[in-house]
Structures are given as structure tokens and as C-alpha cells.
Amino acid sequence: MAAGVAWKASVSKVFREVLPSRSLAPGNQKWVMVIDLAKCDGCRDCTKACTAMHFVPPMQEWIKVFEITDNEAAGPYFLPRPCMQCDNPPCVRGCPVGATYKRTDGVVIQDDDRCIGCRNCIAQCPYSARSFNWGEPPHTHEELARPYNVEYNYPHRKGTVEKCIFCPEHLRMGKLPACAATCKMGAIYFGDKFDDAVTNGKGETIQFTKIAKRGASFRLMEELGTEPSVYYLPPASRKYPSPDEKAQTETAQAAMPGMEH
Amino acid sequence: MEAREQNLLRSVLENTWRFYVWVGFLIAVLLWGLYAYIQQLRDGLIVTGMRDQISWGLYITNFVFFIGISHAGTLISAILRVTDTAWRTPITRMAEAITVFALCIGGPMVMIDMGRPDRMLNLFRYGRIQSPIIWDVLGVSTYLTGCILYFYIPMIPDLAFLAEQPRLASWRRRLYSTLAIGWTGTPQQKALLEKAISFMAIFIIPLAVSVHTVVSWIFAMTLRPGWNSSIFGPYFVIGAIYSGTAGVIFSMYVLRRVFHLQDYVEELHFRKLGLLLLAFSLMYLYFNINEYLTAGYKLEGSERMLMQRLFVGDYAVLFWVAQSVCVFIPAVLMIAVLGLKRYHRYTIPGVVLSSALVIVGAWAKRYIIVVPTLRSPYLPSGQRLPWEWTHYHPTWVEWSITAAAVAGFCLIYTLMVKLFPIVSIWETREQPQEVAVSELPDESVPSRWWKPGDVFPILAVAALLLCGRSANAAGPAKPKTPKPTAITVEWKTVPAPQPSRESAADESTPLLPRARVFMYTGRLFTVETSPDDPAEGSLKPSSPVAVTATLRDSTGAPISFKPVEFSAKTPLGTLVFGSRPTLADGKAQLVIKDHRYGTYPVQAVFRGDDEYAPATFNVPVDFGVRPAPSLPRAGVLITPYATPYIAAPFLLFYGAMWVAFIYAFGYLILWKMRKLSPEASVAHVKTAPAVSGA
Numbered sequence: 041m042a043a044g045v046a047w048k049a050s051v052s053k054v055f056r057e058v059l060p061s062r063s064l065a066p067g068n069q070k071w072v073m074v075i076d077l078a079k080c081d082g083c084r085d086c087t088k089a090c091t092a093m094h095f096v097p098p099m100q101e102w103i104k105v106f107e108i109t110d111n112e113a114a115g116p117y118f119l120p121r122p123c124m125q126c127d128n129p130p131c132v133r134g135c136p137v138g139a140t141y142k143r144t145d146g147v148v149i150q151d152d153d154r155c156i157g158c159r160n161c162i163a164q165c166p167y168s169a170r171s172f173n174w175g176e177p178p179h180t181h182e183e184l185a186r187p188y189n190v191e192y193n194y195p196h197r198k199g200t201v202e203k204c205i206f207c208p209e210h211l212r213m214g215k216l217p218a219c220a221a222t223c224k225m226g227a228i229y230f231g232d233k234f235d236d237a238v239t240n241g242k243g244e245t246i247q248f249t250k251i252a253k254r255g256a257s258f259r260l261m262e263e264l265g266t267e268p269s270v271y272y273l274p275p276a277s278r279k280y281p282s283p284d285e286k287a288q289t290e291t292a293q294a295a296m297p298g299m300e301h
Numbered sequence: 302m303e304a305r306e307q308n309l310l311r312s313v314l315e316n317t318w319r320f321y322v323w324v325g326f327l328i329a330v331l332l333w334g335l336y337a338y339i340q341q342l343r344d345g346l347i348v349t350g351m352r353d354q355i356s357w358g359l360y361i362t363n364f365v366f367f368i369g370i371s372h373a374g375t376l377i378s379a380i381l382r383v384t385d386t387a388w389r390t391p392i393t394r395m396a397e398a399i400t401v402f403a404l405c406i407g408g409p410m411v412m413i414d415m416g417r418p419d420r421m422l423n424l425f426r427y428g429r430i431q432s433p434i435i436w437d438v439l440g441v442s443t444y445l446t447g448c449i450l451y452f453y454i455p456m457i458p459d460l461a462f463l464a465e466q467p468r469l470a471s472w473r474r475r476l477y478s479t480l481a482i483g484w485t486g487t488p489q490q491k492a493l494l495e496k497a498i499s500f501m502a503i504f505i506i507p508l509a510v511s512v513h514t515v516v517s518w519i520f521a522m523t524l525r526p527g528w529n530s531s532i533f534g535p536y537f538v539i540g541a542i543y544s545g546t547a548g549v550i551f552s553m554y555v556l557r558r559v560f561h562l563q564d565y566v567e568e569l570h571f572r573k574l575g576l577l578l579l580a581f582s583l584m585y586l587y588f589n590i591n592e593y594l595t596a597g598y599k600l601e602g603s604e605r606m607l608m609q610r611l612f613v614g615d616y617a618v619l620f621w622v623a624q625s626v627c628v629f630i631p632a633v634l635m636i637a638v639l640g641l642k643r644y645h646r647y648t649i650p651g652v653v654l655s656s657a658l659v660i661v662g663a664w665a666k667r668y669i670i671v672v673p674t675l676r677s678p679y680l681p682s683g684q685r686l687p688w689e690w691t692h693y694h695p696t697w698v699e700w701s702i703t704a705a706a707v708a709g710f711c712l713i714y715t716l717m718v719k720l721f722p723i724v725s726i727w728e729t730r731e732q733p734q735e736v737a738v739s740e741l742p743d744e745s746v747p748s749r750w751w752k753p754g755d756v757f758p759i760l761a762v763a764a765l766l767l768c769g770r771s772a773n774a775a776g777p778a779k780p781k782t783p784k785p786t787a788i789t790v791e792w793k794t795v796p797a798p799q800p801s802r803e804s805a806a807d808e809s810t811p812l813l814p815r816a817r818v819f820m821y822t823g824r825l826f827t828v829e830t831s832p833d834d835p836a837e838g839s840l841k842p843s844s845p846v847a848v849t850a851t852l853r854d855s856t857g858a859p860i861s862f863k864p865v866e867f868s869a870k871t872p873l874g875t876l877v878f879g880s881r882p883t884l885a886d887g888k889a890q891l892v893i894k895d896h897r898y899g900t901y902p903v904q905a906v907f908r909g910d911d912e913y914a915p916a917t918f919n920v921p922v923d924f925g926v927r928p929a930p931s932l933p934r935a936g937v938l939i940t941p942y943a944t945p946y947i948a949a950p951f952l953l954f955y956g957a958m959w960v961a962f963i964y965a966f967g968y969l970i971l972w973k974m975r976k977l978s979p980e981a982s983v984a985h986v987k988t989a990p991a992v993s994g995a
Binding site for chain 2: 100142144154175233244266
């Protein structure tokens with residue numbers, strides 16, 4: 041018994057349980073995102089807002105909108121992919137220096153003060169959610185005006201990895217992340233799992249646990265065991281014109297002025 | 302005897318013009334590579350062909366290739382030593398040299414690949430043992446140390462011998478005598494040396510196997526199609542030994558040609574090593590079939606694109622050429638020259654050609670392993686990106702650095718051959734002139750090359766999302782015209798406690814002995830810290846809250862059968878619960894069973910109707926205590942601290958290796974052997990004055 045206690049004490053001394061301050065979040069939250077694929081019409085406003093807010097360097101998209109065609113019969117749909125902020129994040133597992141780490145509010149933070157640029161996290165991430173500053177990124181004055189902080193992750197630096205971080209700076213202020221706030225279709229819901237409520241940019245709030253029951257939500261590549269914090273509602277009965285229809289109307293519109301001339 | 306030794310020493314003593322031209326050429330290539338690297342340092346990795354999608358390229362290919370080449374050296378020499386094969390003596394030193402130099406080149410390739418080489422020390426300041434990169438740092442550095450020792454220890458007698466050569470420059474003689482650490486060749490010293498060598502040989506075998514397994518784990522520990530494979534450890538180890546054996550044969554041939562070592566490196570050696578290479582080629586063929594058939598047969602979702610790319614797509618030419626050059630052609634060639642009597646006289650050219658093909662093919666094979674997988678991610682991440690960002694074409698910088706790596710390897714090898722005798726003098730001296738060709742089972746691949754089965758369970762504890770249910774009602778009827786009647790709304794919160802859970806009962810009952818055992822052992826093997834650890838996995842459902850709104854008119858009389866809307870204000874929005882009608886007593890009750898924690902302002906709104914004016918009431922409702930901040934249980938390895946069952950095996954294994962090195966080199970060679978040396982006192986005054994007196 042005593043040996044057991046001593047053993048337990050010595051083990052816990054080596055393998056500590058107390059979380060270091062850098063992994064502690066400012067509040068006691070657990071952020072989740074719900075993306076309604078039935079509503080996403082692929083306008084990429086989220087990407088633009090994110091890029092503008094974080095001064096994301098060119099060729100990087102922290103939230104990227106894919107056009108997915110799983111099979112011909114199902115038809116294409118749009119899939120916005122932010123960082124999944126996995127609960128079992130492969131990138132954090134693989135990082136040799138702890139430059140990317142899980143915060144207690146569920147956000148996977150990227151610390152570019154520490155990143156050595158080995159790109160193991162890029163290899164690890166099945167969602168291709170990470171990008172690398174291959175060269176010196178172009179800078180703006182607003183970007184350089186503030187000192188580097190992991191909560192907004194700029195000024196960007198050459199040779200380091202970056203990714204979506206759920207806008208912790210906005211969350212501190214009680215605002216939605218840039219992508220959710222911008223989405224005109226209200227496809228991106230965001231909220232605290234402990235609040236059990238997620239809100240979109242249009243101010244609509246739904247109960248988080250209810251979507252599991254009603255909306256048959258899924259997470260991307262659930263079979264990989266990464267436990268993402270981003271949930272998707274299936275792209276069933278779209279609430280926007282299908283890409284084909286959109287292309288047709290666009291070509292029709294493009295053809296119209298041509299006919300006038 | 303003496304003539305033979307003189308011949309051996311020629312490589313150390315004499316320099317021809319060819320040597321200078323060769324070294325000059327290598328240095329030129331190296332400087333060119335350095336120029337390319339400076340470009341890369343200045344502009345960043347943008348000067349390479351790598352981009353976000355294919356983020357590892359030639360550098361990682363080179364890394365795996367050189368670590369692979371490094372394998373056979375030590376492994377072959379160690380196995381031949383352990384099995385005490387007589388014909389090994391002329392070639393062991395060459396093999397060991399390859400290992401050391403290939404490691405010296407392979408290791409830095411990763412640093413060249415790094416985006417921020419200036420932050421290299423972070424690997425030691427903040428290293429996380431959970432990361433495969435750190436396993437590599439640990440493995441490769443241990444292996445390099447071991448290989449240097451294993452290269453050096455058997456060379457000590459030769460160094461002592463060289464120190465006595467009057468034809469050498471004095472600085473070289475001084476160097477040799479320092480390195481010889483007082484070797485005089487007494488029987489005790491010899492016994493100690495043999496002991497240290499065989500000790501190192503035994504430990505270097507599992508170490509070599511582990512290192513390439515760990516290298517493969519960089520890939521196998523990812524979720525990428527094509528890398529996410531359990532066979533990668535042994536596959537890489539066999540591939541490494543295969544390419545390494547080819548490297549040994551090729552270097553044997555080159556050195557034999559250049560230094561006229563025909564007396565030492567005979568056809569017999571090519572034959573024996575050729576058989577070994579043939580055996581490895583067949584094994585590698587088997588592993589390749591195993592790897593690609595299992596994936597290609599099923600064409601499982603994520604792997605389909607990769608397999609099609611490799612078999613018939615844009616990597617098909619490279620894939621089939623690499624497989625032919627690496628496996629098929631060498632195997633056929635070697636079967637011909639080694640197996641058919643008619644072609645026996647072509648043994649040396651045949652085997653050497655095969656090994657050259659194997660070396661080139663092995664490099665291409667590494668490329669095939671690294672690049673096509675990255676080209677085939679799960680999501681079509683190349684959408685709306687320019688062509689150069691989704692296709693990998695190495696740039697001149699990468700090719701230059703690759704060429705410089707090969708040149709660097711050749712340069713170190715050349716210089717070391719000049720500095721140290723490449724054939725062991727003392728060991729070949731002991732050997733009888735006629736090599737006994739009696740022992741046949743030379744190509745017997747030792748069955749002990751098993752994969753270190755440190756398979757670490759990754760526990761994925763799924764976070765439970767318990768179904769919540771909130772009562773709902775039909776939409777309220779909207780009022781038309783308000784009447785000037787005053788109305789107040791009252792609130793009561795009635796938290797209904799959950800029936801006590803089994804865990805509460807558990808704590809009161811005494812633990813069974815078995816449970817007690819698990820309490821302590823389980824601490825090591827699971828993530829469980831304590832039963833009441835407030836991690837997310839053990840999140841207790843919050844207790845349901847009954848919210849009652851009372852609707853009265855100005856006189857205090859209850860207003861019945863009116864809809865009251867309930868909503869909760871969350872930090873980011875307002876969650877609408879729907880409305881409830883007031884009953885005869887004017888009370889509308891809503892039971893909220895959501896999974897919500899913390900205090901929220903709940904609002905009850907009466908919209909008003911023809912009779913009554915609208916009214917609103919806010920009350921903070923406590924839904925229960927929020928769980929303490931913690932990391933998710935599901936991520937076993939994401940903890941900021943070392944995880945026991947990852948840290949322990951690695952640290953124990955490589956720690957054991959370091960202990961072995963310290964014993965074999967530090968104790969046996971540096972301490973014991975020096976003490977035995979009668980000249981120690983003369984040569985090195987500072988060592989043990991007591992011994993000098995005795």
C-alpha cells in the first residue's frame with residue numbers, strides 16, 4: 041500500500057498532471073463550430089474575412105472552401121474547412137517542440153515563436169489545414185503594428201507554420217470568429233459547448249446538442265479518430281442554387297451584355 | 302606479410318594527382334551546394350519546389366536514403382562479427398566507415414529541410430518525447446555515437462601501428478598515438494579490445510534496427526494514405542539493409558580498384574555479399590508486394606487515388622522504373638551471375654552493377670514513398686491553387702544540395718581513407734593467407750531481426766454527447782391590439798437534482814483488492830488520473846432546470862392560457878426555447894434539460910395580446926458548475942508533458958544503448974585498457990600516476 045502510494049507520487053512527479061499556463065484558456069470554455077453544408081453556397085466570404093482579419097499571406101487559406109464531388113449522383117457541394125481543432129490532434133502529437141498545443145478551451149494554438157519549421161504537423165494533418173510560410177510573407181503596416189501574439193498569429197514569419205485558430209482574440213471580446221460573423225448564408229455556427237448553444241452571423245442561435253439529434257451532424261473523417269471540434273450538417277436539400285444552376289445563370293448573365301453589344 | 306601491409310599503407314601514405322583532382326571536384330560540388338543553401342537561407346524554402354501540399358521532398362528523401370545506406374555497414378559488420386565469419390575482416394572497416402559517414406550526411410539533411418534552422422536548439426529546450434521527430438533525434442544521435450565508437454574501437458591497434466610509421470608527417474603520428482590511447486598489443490589489451498568490440502557488435506544490431514524503424518515511424522505515425530501502414534517499420538529496415546549492403550559492395554569495388562586491394566578484397570567477398578544482397582532483394586520484393594498488393598487490391602477510399610497515381614497515373618513511370626532498377630533487375634542479374642555456372646566469371650561486374658542499380662533505385666524508391674503520398678491528401682487541397690503549388694518539381698537548389706550531400710559523403714570517405722587504413726591491418730594480419738571457404742550459411746538472414754514491437758496503444762476515448770431534450774410547444778398566437786392592463790411576470794427556478802450516480806456509490810464501498818491493483822498499475826498504463834478528475838470525458842450531465850413564469854394582471858389575478866416565450870442569453874447569442882402556455886394558475890413551466898453549465902440570464906417574454914400588454918422578465922439561472930479546465934481525454938499524447946508509455950520505452954531502450962556504450966568504450970577501453978598500458982604513464986602523464994609507479 042505504502043509502496044503503491046510512493047510509486048504513484050514518484051510517477052506523478054515525473055509525469056506531471058498540472059497544466060502549464062500556456063495551455064490554460066482565458067475562460068472555461070470549449071469552443072465548437074457547426075457548419076451547415078446545406079446553406080453554404082461557396083461564396084468564400086469566410087475566407088476573405090479571415091484573410092483580411094489575420095493578414096493571411098497569399099496562397100494560404102486558413103478556412104478553405106472546397107467543392108466536393110463525392111460521387112456523380114450526389115452532386116457537388118461546398119465544404120468550408122477551418123482547422124478542426126481536434127480533441128486528439130495529430131499535429132500536436134507530432135510537434136517535436138510543442139509549438140502547437142491544445143488549449144483547455146479546445147483551440148489548437150500555433151506558437152510561431154517556437155516553431156522550427158519541420159513541417160511534421162503538415163504531414164500529420166489529414167485535413168490539410170496547415171500552411172507554411174515558404175518565403176518571407178508580404179507585410180502590411182497594420183500587420184506589423186502589433187507585436188506577435190499566438191491569439192492572432194501575426195506578424196507572419198518566414199519558415200513557420202500557420203493555421204486557423206478560431207480567432208481567440210474575437211472570442212475574448214465575446215464576438216464570433218471572423219468567418220462565422222461574415223457568412224451571409226448563416227452557414228457557420230459557433231459557440232461554447234458548455235453553453236450548449238451555437239450562434240451564426242445572422243444572430244440565429246441553436247442548441248448544440250439538439251443538432252446531434254435532429255440534423256444528423258457529422259465530423260470530417262470521423263474514422264481517423266481525431267475528434268474534431270467542427271461539426272457539419274449534411275448538404276441535404278440545399279438552400280442555395282446548385283453549382284450547376286449557378287454556372288448556368290452566370291453564363292446566361294455573361295451572355296446577356298454580349299448580345300446587347 | 303610485410304609487402305601486403307605496405308600495400309595497405311599505400312592508401313594512407315601516398316597521394317597521387319588523381320586524389321587531388323577528385324578532392325578538388327568534390328569540394329567544388331560542395332561549395333556549389335553551400336551556395337544553394339545560402340540562397341535557401343536567405344529567401345526561405347520558397348526556392349525549393351516544395352509547397353503546402355507536397356511539403357517534404359528531396360531533403361527528406363535524402364535523409365531516409367542516407368540513413369538507409371548507413372544501415373548495412375554496421376549491421377553487416379556486427380552480424381559477421383557476432384557470427385565470427387572468417388572472411389569478414391577485410392571489409393568490416395569499409396562497412397563501418399560507410400555507416401558513420403552516411404549518418405554524418407543524413408542527419409543534417411533534416412536540418413536543411415527545416416524552415417527555421419536557427420531555432421534548432423528548441424528541439425532540446427522544448428523537446429516532446431511524444432513526437433516521432435524527437436524519436437529520430439534520439440535514435441540517430443545514439444546510433445551515430447555507437448557507430449563512431451564501433452568504427453573507432455577496432456581501429457585502435459591500427460592507429461598504434463600507424464603512429465610508429467616514420468614516413469608519416471609528425472602531426473599525423475601525434476594524432477594516431479593520441480587516438481591509440483596507449484595500445485601496445487599485450488594479450489590483456491587484446492582480450493579487452495575483443496570484449497569491447499563484441500559487446501558493441503551485439504548492442505549495435507538492435508540499435509540499427511530500431512533507428513530505421515523510427516525513421517519509418519515519421520511516416521507511419523501519420524494518417525496519410527500510403528504512409529498509414531503497420532508494415533513500414535520492417536519494410537524500411539529491410540530496404541535500408543538492402544541499400545546499405547549495395548553501398549558496401551559498391552564501395553568495396555571502388556576501393557579495390559583505386560587502392561589495388563585485390564589481395565584483400567577478393568572475388569569471394571563479392572560472391573558472399575552478393576548472395577546476401579540477393580537474399581535481401583528477394584525479401585524487399587516480398588515486402589513491396591505485401592505493401593502495394595494489400596492497398597492496390599482493395600483500392601480503399603483514400604488510397605485509391607494514390608494507388609492509381611503509382612500504378613498507372615503520373616508517378617507510374619517512376620514507380621515501375623524504380624521497382625525494376627531497385628529490385629527486379631538486380632535480383633535477376635545476381636541470380637544469373639551467382640547461380641549459373643556459365644556466368645560465374647562475371648561475378649564481380651554483375652554484383653557491382655546490381656549494387657549500383659540498387660543504390661540508385663533505393664533513392665528513387667524513397668522518393669516514391671515520400672512524394673506521391675503527399676500529392677494525394679484526403680481533401681482536394683490543391684483546389685484553386687496554381688499548378689506549381691500542387692505539383693512537386695525539385696528546383697536547382699534542391700538538386701544542388703542533394704549533389705552536395707553525395708559529394709560530401711564521397712569527400713569524407715575519401716579523406717578518411719587517406720587518414721585511416723580502410724582495411725583492418727591487425728585483423729587481416731591474424732588471418733591465415735588462405736581464407737577458409739568452409740562456412741556456407743553466410744547468407745542466412747538472422748531471424749533475430751524482428752521489429753521492436755513497441756506498439757503503443759492510442760486510446761481514443763470518445764467524448765460522450767448525451768442526448769438532451771428540451772420541452773417544446775407550438776408557436777404562440779400573436780396578439781393584435783394591446784389593452785392598457787398592467788401585467789407582471791414572476792420567476793422561480795426549481796433545480797431538480799439528478800438521481801445519484803453509481804460513482805458516488807462506488808466511493809463509499811471499499812475497494813476490492815483487484816481494483817486496488819488497478820489503482821496503481823492503471824496509473825501507468827492509462828490516462829486515468831483519479832476517479833473524480835474533471836476531464837471532459839467524465840463530464841457529468843447538468844441537472845435539469847425548471848423555469849416557471851407567473852403571469853398576473855395589475856390586480857394580481859393570474860392570467861391563464863397565454864403563451865410565454867423563453868430564451869436564454871448566451872455570450873454569443875440568444876437561444877430560443879420556444880413558448881409555453883400559462884395554466885389556470887397563471888404559471889407557465891419550462892423544464893430545460895440541456896447540457897449547459899454556468900449561469901445564464903433566462904428571459905421570459907409575454908408578447909401581449911388584445912387584452913394584455915407585453916411584459917418581459919430576466920432572471921439569472923444557474924445550470925450547474927462548469928467543469929474545471931482540462932485537456933480532452935481523447936487526446937492521449939497531446940499532453941504537454943511526457944507520456945509515460947511513450948517516454949519509458951524510448952528512454953529505456955536508448956538509455957540502455959548509452960549505458961552499453963559507456964561500458965564498452967568508457968570503461969573497457971578508456972579506463973581498463975589504458976590502465977594496462979605500460980606506456981600510458983609516459984605518453985599521458987595525467988592518467989593514473991599510481992599505475993606509472995607500479
